[in-house]
Amino acid sequence: MKRRDFITGITIGSTFLANIPYLSNASAHAHEKHKQKELKSDIVIVGGGLGGCAAALAALRHGLCVTLSEETDWLGGQLSQQGVPPDEHQWIETHGAPASYRAFRDRIRTFYKRNYPLTTEAKQRTHLNPGDGSVSRLCHEPRVAVAVLLEMLMPYLSSGKLTLLTDYRVIKAAIHQDQVTAVLVKHRHEDHELTLNGHYFIDATELGDLLPLTGTEYVTGTESKKETNELHAPEVGKPENQQAFTMCLAMDYQQGENHVIDKPEQYDFWRDFIPKMVPSWSGKLLDLSYSNPRTLQATTLGFNPTGEATNKALNLWNYRKIINRHNFLPGAFGGDLSIMNWPQNDYFLGNLIDVPPAVYAKHLKAAKQLSLSLFYWLQTAAPRSDGGEGWPGLRLRGDVLGTADGLAKYPYIRESRRIKATFTILEEHVGKENRGLVAGQSAASKAADFFDSVGIGYYHIDLHPSSGGDNYIDFSSLPFQIPLGAFLPIRMKNLLAANKNIGTTHITNGCYRLHPVEWSIGEAVGLLSAYVIRKKLTPHQVRNDQQLLNDFQRFVRKEGIETNWPNAI
Incomplete structure (x- = not known):
């Protein structure tokens, strides 16, 4: 496998899906070691998982220039580099995720129908499931997700609106008056660094890597029952008690x-x-x-x-x-x-x-x-x-x-650092039993309505055994909304969360951490970036002003994002 500095192609085995320079003087840069470079764009997205890709696609659709950096050489996060077929809810084919996510799924099916020697019956199947795995209605190879994501991003790579940096890891950040002014990324194999400048910075990493680097307040592990009043929270919180x-x-x-x-x-x-x-x-x-x-x-x-x-x-x-x-x-x-x-x-x-x-x-x-x-x-x-x-x-x-040892490129992460957010999603908002107790019932039938909803999703609350000695914590949730306030740090003005690092608790992370919800979060964050840059606003202003919020919610709905679940589900 060849080493690269400025290549937009994604390496699969020993071949490239694409090999298109995104800087005109890329070949000259490849030989300039130990010299820091600088790139400027409207938004900088760190992390090329589903949230990062969805954020990039949304921002690019609205004319922004985007820099997207990814620690591995594969886009797609848990769907590709981590090797996890999508975990989805039973309504996924028709609603409960953005139209763009369903279009992404359709592209995966089309990829198989166009390129693979399917049987006649399989090719004619509308809801083709290449693997027929029981975990999902769409189980497919990780490399196909990489190919489809790159195909979706390719027009923006060709136009120069998107700068894609694979094999780059974020190592430092510069801060001024509660704003990120730049981040420094370093190539994983070469002695090469880049400074990335932008108006907004989106942390779409798997572990919330930008949070400690920017001094953004965050939490890890379990919160105590006293802190959150959640039914399934422990009496004593343990920051080091994290999911497997x-x-x-x-x-x-x-x-x-x-x-x-x-x-x-x-x-x-x-x-x-x-x-x-x-x-x-x-x-x-x-x-x-x-x-x-x-x-x-x-x-x-x-x-x-x-x-x-x-x-x-x-x-x-x-x-x-x-x-x-x-x-x-x-x-x-x-x-x-x-x-x-x-x-x-x-x-x-x-x-x-x-x-x-x-x-x-x-x-x-x-x-x-x-x-x-x-x-x-x-x-x-x-x-x-x-x-x-x-x-x-x-x-x-x-x-x-895409590895020599047979294992995934990156560990499958279930729990990240989580921002201390403007609004934190609690079990009482989405847990069926806890929500029922709040209402004086044995169980509730509807999750909380969030006035700032910018998406919807569903998964049961699914916590795997933890490093603190917990066994599974697995119980029913309700089809939920995704609140804008959960993306916004309490203090930082231009840093947005777009992965498992949003304002959830250890408990509610268990239903907000899966594939379609991550995509929904990323797309909403990308649209928010486009909206505030165009209108010269800040994200907090949009949430705090009902007229602006209503306008933004109309904007996301026009983009194919549902903000409320249908009554008949």
Whole structure:
């Protein structure tokens, strides 16, 4: 793979989808080491996940110049670099997400229908699901998401309105009078730095990386019941108590072949590991038994990579399957493709937020070792229905994720730093039971109405085991609105949140953290940036002035964003 300084193409394996210089003197810059460069645009977006891409597309549609930087060489965040097929609600095909998100999903289906040897039946299927994974109505390969996002951004790359920086990590920020004036990004492989200037700065990173660099007030981990009065909040808050993260991997199955990997370095540890710090866990972590998220009762899962039904409730192989070979002409795929993102490879022995680099590296390595150990266990020791052990035909597919080690480029992040926001979403706003208690009922039927709603979304409140020893916290929420105030820091004037770093709590993050909601947040933030720049306002002014807010809400609705759920759902 060639090293790059100024390339807009996204590297996939050893080939480029595109290779278009976005600076006219790019070749000269490539040889100027140790010399800081400067780029100017209307808005600077740090983080190329779904929120960052949606923010960029929205701003670009309205004529702004945008710089979008991404730490890895893939756009798409949790959908691509993290290897997680979309987690969505049951109404996603018709409403409950912006029109642009549904158009993105349609483009993914079109990509398959245009480029892949689908069967006639699959090609004619309106709601094609390439993998037929049970987790989503649209399970697909991470690289297809990268290709489609780049295709959507390509006109703006060609016009020069968009500057795309891949493999750049933010390292510093300059602040003046509660405003960000510039951020410094550094190439991950080259000794090269760039100063990015803009009117507005959008933190769309996976961990809220801009918040500590800019001095923006934020929280992490669990808040106490005294702080939030939430039904499921603990009595004592713990900033270091954060949800597990996961190193996903991709695999296929070649029956009759042997693809057993070398025994992972930490396999003996993980093979014998019992998460005693997590109450009610069913036994060893590397096992087909786990704690049911709702009841915490021991639940046995099935695993059979042939795709055949098991006598268990769920065949893990089918759960996040991204290619069902039967949707394609014979010979197109030698086997199905599936993603490992299961309870057994959630890593909760430490955090990635606000820790020294050595600790970060330690936990990242351990999380990778956990996933590889689970894979090796499946190959060599997992029980089969015929009484045997192991599936040696399982094959690690790093090419699917664009890596040499078979693991995702970036950990799947469930919890970020969260801004101290102008408005914080609490469990009483969206939790079915908690909201009912506030109203004097056993359960509510409608989430809170936010006067500043700029989007809608839905997912149940889903918290995975945490580094502080919590087991699953999983319970019903209600179809909710997305309030503008949650994007706005209490103090900073030109920094906006556009990922899992918005003003939620540890509890409500559990339903605002998934794919379509992240896109919704990013698009609303991109439109807000365009609106305030055009009208020479500030974001806080828009929220605080009812006339301006009404005008902005009309603007976002014209863009295909629903601000209220239909009554009949």
